[in-house]
Structure formats: structure tokens, C-alpha cells
Amino acid sequence: MKLIGAGLPRTATLSQRTAIEALGLTPCYHMQNILMDLNQTPRWCAVLDGKLPLEEFFSGFVATVDWPGSYFYRELAEIYPDAKVLLSVRDSDAWARSMHQTIWGLFYDDTLLRHLSDARGHVDQMWALYIETMKDMWQRRGLLNGPETTLEWMRQAFRRYNEEVRRTIPAGRLLVWSAMDGWEPLCEFLELPVPDIPFPRVNDSDHFIGGIVQASMQSLQAQLAISR
Numbered sequence: 001m002k003l004i005g006a007g008l009p010r011t012a013t014l015s016q017r018t019a020i021e022a023l024g025l026t027p028c029y030h031m032q033n034i035l036m037d038l039n040q041t042p043r044w045c046a047v048l049d050g051k052l053p054l055e056e057f058f059s060g061f062v063a064t065v066d067w068p069g070s071y072f073y074r075e076l077a078e079i080y081p082d083a084k085v086l087l088s089v090r091d092s093d094a095w096a097r098s099m100h101q102t103i104w105g106l107f108y109d110d111t112l113l114r115h116l117s118d119a120r121g122h123v124d125q126m127w128a129l130y131i132e133t134m135k136d137m138w139q140r141r142g143l144l145n146g147p148e149t150t151l152e153w154m155r156q157a158f159r160r161y162n163e164e165v166r167r168t169i170p171a172g173r174l175l176v177w178s179a180m181d182g183w184e185p186l187c188e189f190l191e192l193p194v195p196d197i198p199f200p201r202v203n204d205s206d207h208f209i210g211g212i213v214q215a216s217m218q219s220l221q222a223q224l225a226i227s228r
Contacts, residue, residue, distance in 0.1 A: 001058055001080035003028075003190065005065030006073035006165045007088030008143070008158065010098040012179035013066035014207060016088055018200040019183070020063050023192050029057070029064040035211065038126035044068060045133055048140075055079050071137055074168055084189065085169045087176045089162055096154035099144075102208045104154070107135055108147040113209060116216040124219050 003025055005016060017030045034040050046052035047068075054075055058064060065086070069076065077085055100109075106117055121128035138144040143157045166176065175189040182199040 001083045003063040004073055004076045004083050004085045006070050006085050009067050010095055011088040011090050014202040015179050015200050016065045022195055025063040027061050029061045029069055031066045038130055041126055041130045041133055085174045087165045089178055092155040092158045095158050096151045099154050116213055120216040120219045
């Protein structure tokens, strides 16, 4: 492991993964790895409960960004003492709004996104377990407070988390970075040349919502076909 992403989801982590892999740090573990293979979820539950070594998940990976890697950034920093740590940040108001629209909305809001997800959970045991596991992780970290979580609560939680990372990781090992900063500070930190391509910009919110809706519809349609 060469790079540990400590930044929270909704801080352009999909753009980060694309950029990091373009720099040759590949493969990079990301939440998308789980969404593409939900059968990993029981093993992540075992990791959360201390019944499975964390490093088993990251064997063969050169980098990790997004959840669940950032949830375990402290543990990973100890397991891989030579790895550098990247804290991706953004404006706390923008982060809270993005969280409300996507992750909090998926868990708790009265929207089509949440209702499609709930319906999928009724016919897909792994999806139901995934949702409960993610809720558990966010609450254990003190970043969500259930259905009553306000935007201000999320803003404060985001700031607390980022300050915690700054206190935990030595300054010489840590880069505090925004996707708006682009290639230069990231490449300097990683001691890699700046690529002659634009920095990738992936719309995480559209990708997140579209992916959940599409996968839920496919799962429900498959169940409908079986029940006919």
C-alpha cells in the first residue's frame, strides 16, 4: 500500500481514484469495489467486529480512497507505515448538502432513491446487509445521527473528522487536498510526474444516484421475472 485516502465520501473520491490510477497507483480500492460485488459485505462486517484482519481486504491494492478505507485510515496507517495519507476536503456546506442528497437520503429520506433501495433490500439480502453495514459505519464514526441528522450537524461532524485526521497523521506524511487543486500538489506529494492530461472530473452525485436507481430496478425486475 502506497497511498491511504483518509478523505470522506462526497469529497470527489471517484475523481481521486481515476486520477490515482492514471498515475500508476493501481489497483485502487474504492466503495465501487463493494457495489460491484456485494458478497464482500459479510467480510466487511467481520472486519468491523474485529473478527477478520483488515489487511486481507487490501492485499494486492496499491491505494485506497473513499469508504470503507477512510473509515480505517488510522489502522491502515499503522499497518502500512510507509504509505502516504491523502485527506481530500471540500467546503463543509457543500459536503453536507451532497451528503443529504445522496448517502443520508439513501438511508433516511422520503424519496424515490430511498424507496427503491428499500424495495431492493426486500428481495436482495446482500443489499439489505450492505445498507445496514453502511449505516452502522457512519454512526460509529459519529458522522451521521440517524434520520434526525441536520445539515448543521453534518457540517460540524465533517469539520471534526478532518481535524481528527490532521491531529492523527504527522504533517510530513499527510496531504490536505481538494480535487480543485488538480494534479500539481498531488503529484508533488507522491513524487510522480504531472500527466499531460486534464485532471479527471467525475460527478460523484449523479454517478451515485444513477447507479443505485439502476441497480435497484434491475434487481426488482429480476425478482418479478422469477415470480411470474
